[in-house]
Amino acid sequence: MERIKLKVQATQGTDNTTTTIKTHILDAISKMDKDRKKATIGIFGRTGEGKSSLLNAVLGDQSLLPSGGFGACTAVIIQVEANLNDSNYIAEIEFISKEEWENEIASPDKGEDNQLTEIFKERITALYGDDAENKTLEELKRDDKYTDIDNVLTTGRKKISRSDPSEFVSCVSHYVEHNLSSSGGCFWPLVKSVTIKIPNCHDLLEHIVLVDIPGTGDCNKIRDDLWKTKIRECSAVWIVSDIKRAVTDRDPWGILDHCIEDLGPGGECKHINFICTKTDDMNPAEYLRSTKLTQAQISGYGLDLKTKCTLHRNDLAKKSIKQKLGISKSEESKERFIIDVFTVSSTAFFDENSHLKPSETEIPKLKDIIINLNKSINQKLNRDYINEAKGVLSLIQSVQLDKDKNMRKVLVDLEKNIEKELKLLDVHFKSLHENLSRCLSKGVEESVRLSVKTTQHMLLSVRPKNNKGFHRVFRAMCVRGGSYWPRNWNEPLDLNKCLSKHMYDNITKEFELMFPVDDNDKTVKSMQDKLDRFSIIKSFSPTSPLLHAIQIFIKTQETQLKASLSRYIVEKKKEIYFSVQTTIRRRMAPGYKTAGEKVGDGAMQRMENVMIETIEQLKHQMFNEGKVKTLQAFNELKLHVMTTLESELKRSMERLLSQTSKITLMDVSREIQEMEELFKQ
Numbered sequence: 001m002e003r004i005k006l007k008v009q010a011t012q013g014t015d016n017t018t019t020t021i022k023t024h025i026l027d028a029i030s031k032m033d034k035d036r037k038k039a040t041i042g043i044f045g046r047t048g049e050g051k052s053s054l055l056n057a058v059l060g061d062q063s064l065l066p067s068g069g070f071g072a073c074t075a076v077i078i079q080v081e082a083n084l085n086d087s088n089y090i091a092e093i094e095f096i097s098k099e100e101w102e103n104e105i106a107s108p109d110k111g112e113d114n115q116l117t118e119i120f121k122e123r124i125t126a127l128y129g130d131d132a133e134n135k136t137l138e139e140l141k142r143d144d145k146y147t148d149i150d151n152v153l154t155t156g157r158k159k160i161s162r163s164d165p166s167e168f169v170s171c172v173s174h175y176v177e178h179n180l181s182s183s184g185g186c187f188w189p190l191v192k193s194v195t196i197k198i199p200n201c202h203d204l205l206e207h208i209v210l211v212d213i214p215g216t217g218d219c220n221k222i223r224d225d226l227w228k229t230k231i232r233e234c235s236a237v238w239i240v241s242d243i244k245r246a247v248t249d250r251d252p253w254g255i256l257d258h259c260i261e262d263l264g265p266g267g268e269c270k271h272i273n274f275i276c277t278k279t280d281d282m283n284p285a286e287y288l289r290s291t292k293l294t295q296a297q298i299s300g301y302g303l304d305l306k307t308k309c310t311l312h313r314n315d316l317a318k319k320s321i322k323q324k325l326g327i328s329k330s331e332e333s334k335e336r337f338i339i340d341v342f343t344v345s346s347t348a349f350f351d352e353n354s355h356l357k358p359s360e361t362e363i364p365k366l367k368d369i370i371i372n373l374n375k376s377i378n379q380k381l382n383r384d385y386i387n388e389a390k391g392v393l394s395l396i397q398s399v400q401l402d403k404d405k406n407m408r409k410v411l412v413d414l415e416k417n418i419e420k421e422l423k424l425l426d427v428h429f430k431s432l433h434e435n436l437s438r439c440l441s442k443g444v445e446e447s448v449r450l451s452v453k454t455t456q457h458m459l460l461s462v463r464p465k466n467n468k469g470f471h472r473v474f475r476a477m478c479v480r481g482g483s484y485w486p487r488n489w490n491e492p493l494d495l496n497k498c499l500s501k502h503m504y505d506n507i508t509k510e511f512e513l514m515f516p517v518d519d520n521d522k523t524v525k526s527m528q529d530k531l532d533r534f535s536i537i538k539s540f541s542p543t544s545p546l547l548h549a550i551q552i553f554i555k556t557q558e559t560q561l562k563a564s565l566s567r568y569i570v571e572k573k574k575e576i577y578f579s580v581q582t583t584i585r586r587r588m589a590p591g592y593k594t595a596g597e598k599v600g601d602g603a604m605q606r607m608e609n610v611m612i613e614t615i616e617q618l619k620h621q622m623f624n625e626g627k628v629k630t631l632q633a634f635n636e637l638k639l640h641v642m643t644t645l646e647s648e649l650k651r652s653m654e655r656l657l658s659q660t661s662k663i664t665l666m667d668v669s670r671e672i673q674e675m676e677e678l679f680k681q
């Protein structure tokens with residue numbers, strides 16, 4: 001297309017027709033090949049389970065991401081992408097705002113929850129060194145390190161670029177790695193997000209982002225929110241757990257449940273991989289004892305005992321996890337997600353002398369999954385590109401052909417078709433709207449009736465028997481706008497989620513039919529299906545070369561529009577689905593604030609009273625507002641789809657009509673032929 005663009009640009013002629021046509025064609029070319037959103041794979045798991053090591057293994061560089069054996073290691077969310085421009089390693093770091101940091105230092109709750117205090121201490125000593133936690137903001141401002149820190153907060157972002165990987169790693173580590181020495185000078189507490197771009201990995205990451213999410217339960221508010229947004233962006237989720245604990249430990253299962261719940265039908269994630277790590281870590285005698293097996297009972301002809309035991313445990317873990325998945329998953333999530341189990345060893349993958357062969361570490365298998373995903377996205381993009389190229393070429397062809405007296409009539413007919421098809425689409429969308437509205441109304445009714453009871457029931461079920469320390473957790477939840485994940489809990493305490501339960505119970509099923517996660521699960525009730533059916537050219541009936549070129553051009557425009565609208569639907573559906581929760585969170589915010597301020601004797605009871613009173617007061621409006629906002633977002637989607645189709649298609653036709661005489665540019669018949677061939681492949 002670059003060649004064609006240059007040729008069009010070089011075309012002589014300054015008369016109006018030629019200039020307009022040139023502009024049309026160049027405009028069509030410039031719209032091609034726009035940057036597309038990448039697919040995100042999120043890697044979740046408790047601290048120390050081997051997430052960063054796993055990523056390093058998949059990326060083939062043992063020390064790219066910090067991994068460590070003592071305490072939490074990765075300090076911030078790290079996104080890994082491909083550097084597609086040159087051969088440098090690049091880190092783009094974004095910091096929190098100065099205001100956010102000063103608020104954190106001055107935050108009133110830091111002395112309340114032990115866990116928060118501990119985290120606060122860790123963060124402030126990382127920055128200012130020992131003793132800093134006892135200083136006031138004013139005292140800290142007098143510290144030598146303050147200027148550096150102030151600089152970082154004022155600039156807001158930083159870019160590091162190096163050609164040498166080890167030099168790069170040492171520069172980046174201050175911003176991403178927990179360091180137990182407490183002399184200060186580490187900036188990770190100020191980091192909001194880090195994007196690392198690595199060179200020479202087109203086939204792996206051209207269209208994919210890998211996200212390393214540090215051990216869950218980080219109480220920092222900003223990052224908690226990021227975690228939530230991240231999970232909703234994921235098109236695949238990897239849950240990582242040490243093989244020794246993967247089956248029995250509640251953490252990975254808590255994370256799995258949480259992911260499934262939080263992804264809900266509002267996300268775009270279909271695949272969840274359950275990954276057991278550190279499979280090389282094997283003591284055969286211990287293993288035989290714990291499984292009550294004898295050497296003879298473990299198969300593997302010609303293999304040494306350690307390898308046999310390792311492979312035996314891998315098999316066993318896979319079977320047990322699949323079995324547990326079968327029991328624990330609800331019917332809905334069974335259909336919604338495809339869950340696979342892997343048993344990997346990142347250490348053995350890099351160790352030439354390991355008892356495991358590379359294929360037995362299963363790292364190549366995971367790498368293949370990424371490569372194939374990348375390839376399939378690439379194929380889809382290529383198809384779109386070819387379609388767009390065909391469109392531009394047929395436009396070029398049409399402007400060079402003799403005018404046809406039937407052209408105007410054909411275009412008028414097409415315009416009538418637009419009206420007809422849009423009317424049909426409107427009818428379809430209205431029926432989807434009605435269904436959604438009906439479910440929402442049921443949800444509102446149920447929420448008004450039951451929300452107080454449900455909340456009280458939930459609080460009772462999570463409260464420790466002797467109430468010990470619960471007021472701290474509860475207050476932390478209030479301060480954080482209704483959701484908080486204590487480190488030693490296997491799921492967050494989330495009042496907003498609890499309050500939206502009845503709404504979602506009623507809409508989720510219908511929503512899944514309207515917006516299935518996977519294209520292959522498209523139902524007749526889905527928005528995508530309705531869009532697919534929209535077409536103003538059902539069949540080609542060319543009576544002249546010009547009309548043929550025009551039809552091809554319009555058809556390619558239509559395909560291009562529909563592809564971009566499909567991507568829009570995926571984005572907007574998240575907003576629609578989460579409207580209820582967003583509304584509840586917003587409406588409840590003043591209540592959380594008031595409750596969070598209750599301290600002293602009987603504070604727990606008073607906080608709880610405030611929350612229950614708030615729900616009682618708000619329940620009639622709040623849930624209804626959730627319904628209204630959901631439908632509003634749905635209507636915005638509908639309106640955007642309809643007006644885009646109408647205006648863009650009409651614009652394409654006007655362009656064709658605006659041309660009164662033919663001009664000569666170049667012969668593109670060979671290129672059109674080529675595109676046809678490519679499209680068939």
Ligand SMILES: Nc1nc2c(ncn2[C@@H]2O[C@H](COP(=O)(O)OP(=O)(O)OP(=O)(O)O)[C@@H](O)[C@H]2O)c(=O)[nH]1
Binds near residue numbers: 048345
């Ligand atoms: N034996 C063995 N040890 C491993 C393997 N993978 C990781 N480890 C060790 O486990 C420890 C933790 O690994 P990390 O990759 O830092 O864990 P993480 O999940 O990223 O931890 P956080 O960043 O704190 O969330 C390190 O000491 C690693 O060397 C493995 O395949 N085999």
Ligand SMILES: [Mg+2]
Binds near residue numbers: 052066
């Ligand atoms: Mg890590």
